[in-house]
Amino acid sequence: MAGAVVGWAVHPVCDRIGVVPPLVSAAQPLALLLLAVILGYVAWVTHRAVHVRRERLEPHQAVNRFVLARASALVAALVTGGYVGYALSWIGDPAELADERMVRSFVAAGCALAAVVAGLLLERACRVHDDA
Numbered sequence: 001m002a003g004a005v006v007g008w009a010v011h012p013v014c015d016r017i018g019v020v021p022p023l024v025s026a027a028q029p030l031a032l033l034l035l036a037v038i039l040g041y042v043a044w045v046t047h048r049a050v051h052v053r054r055e056r057l058e059p060h061q062a063v064n065r066f067v068l069a070r071a072s073a074l075v076a077a078l079v080t081g082g083y084v085g086y087a088l089s090w091i092g093d094p095a096e097l098a099d100e101r102m103v104r105s106f107v108a109a110g111c112a113l114a115a116v117v118a119g120l121l122l123e124r125a126c127r128v129h130d131d132a
Contacts, residue, residue: 001081002078002081003077003078003079003080003081003082003083003084003085004081004082004084004085004088005081005085006081006082006085007081007082007083007084007085007086007087007089007105008085008086008088008089009085009089010022010085010086010089011086011089011090011093012089021101023097023100023101023104024083024086024101024104024105024107024108025104026104028104028108029104029107029108029110029111030111032076032079032108032111032112032114032115033111033114033115035072035076035115035118036076036111036114036115036117036118037118038118039068039069039072039115039118039119039121039122040118040121040122042065042068042122043069043118043121043122043124043125044125046065046122046125046126047121047124047125050125050126050128051125057126062126062128065122065125065126066122066123066126068119068122069119069120069122069123069126070119070123071119072115072118072119072122073115073116073119073120073123074119076112076113076115076116076119077112077116079108079112079115080109080112080113080116083105083106083108083109083112084105084106084109086101086105087101087102087103087105087106087109090102090105
């Protein structure tokens with residue numbers, strides 16, 4: 001919710017202070033998609049090692065992966081909300097690039113959501129079951 005509020009506020013604040021609202025470039029969703037792919041791959045490798053092959057991770061590896069997963073999921077959720085809020089602020093706006101800003105923001109939000117899911121999958125892959 002915080003990300004959505006801040007994302008939505010960018011457009012009116014820029015209009016009020018006389019600054020051109022930012023464009024969402026192609027690099028932003030691609031960076032988020034790259035993050036999602038990396039997290040997804042690490043989640044897959046971790047799941048195979050821990051749950052399929054029943055290997056034990058070194059404690060520092062498990063903690064590092066868990067912290068990476070938690071931080072990535074939280075930040076990506078904030079970014080998802082920000083892009084959704086920014087996209088929603090352009091609905092019905094008569095500006096020239098309003099539709100482009102809205103579509104690119106929704107695409108970036110989708111990529112950020114993929115990073116959230118991948119982070120949660122990595123967090124879940126770090127869980128170990130106590131068979132004792």
